[in-house]
Amino acid sequence: MTEAQLAQEFDLAAEVRDLAARRDIAEAAHRYMRGLDRLDAALQRRAFHDDAVVDCGLMQGTVDEFVAFCQDFLGTMEATHHLLGQHRIEVSGETARGEAYFQAWHGVREEGGGVRDLFVAGRYLDEYACRNGEWRITARLLVTDWVKDDPGSLDFFAANPGVVRGGRRGTDPSQIGARS
Template sequence: MDPIDRLISWQAIYDLSCDYMRAQDRLDPALHIAVFHEDATTDYGAGWQGDAPGFVEFAQRVLTPQKANHHMIGQVRIDFESADMAFGEVYFQAHHRIAAEGGERDMFVAGRYVDRYERREGVWKIAHRSELVDWVRDEPAADLPGGETMFPWGARAPNDLSCRREEMSLR
């Protein structure tokens, strides 16, 4: 694999992880499924094991009732096995605002995605994704009193500013 192809391929694979996280935070199932090859498999332990379309349906169903989600990518390691296959380890931290009996809760999950990527017909996508959890923390929601902040709050698609680019061109 020549160095330029490796750089372009690394960026394409990294973009898959960014799109995956965005799809979960904005509740965008079309973007969510787009990061996977049609025959991709997933392993999320007891939560879900199976094909990618089933996982996306499962994940979107789990995330929808939550008030907000915020996924962050940490270090990313991508090792190219060949010009068309790579393996990756993507660290993440996720915040989930959950409505629960007795008040809202903040659940924090940190872990890693262990992936196999394949380039087919010139396009890199996830061929297999496993999620490993390294730690979880669950606690009462801890916002400023009344949820006040001088900044606007993020939202789900299509209400989030990142989904309304036409407003950005007017500023």
């Protein structure tokens, strides 16, 4: 094999490792978001390494404290829907840094029984590490870019009782029958 062929083969291997890292980091982000919306603490927790630290503005602490906070806080809401946007990742060996845009809808029940639509949009500024072959988050800073709080309505669901709705804590149609 020529020197040029060896260099090309090496570059291809490096590119495959980079692409695999990006895929695995994106999967960690997906586990996190799904864990929030389905109120699945174990799934949310699997996005982070054990020594991870998180600052979401409303609390700062260890990953276990953060997961408990999220599950309790979001559990008081009727439903949530978190959506990832563009995700920029810079891989450097076994570590990486990234910025992921998000938008999150929160169905909030008012004290008087009414509902509100609370939208939060921002970015996750994350640090990642690959340990034991698994990419996960080691540090997260949640940056809030905008918030919108509007009166909500459940009229659509009342008028369409046959609509399949998302569920939480194991009741979502995607989780029934061991689909997850």
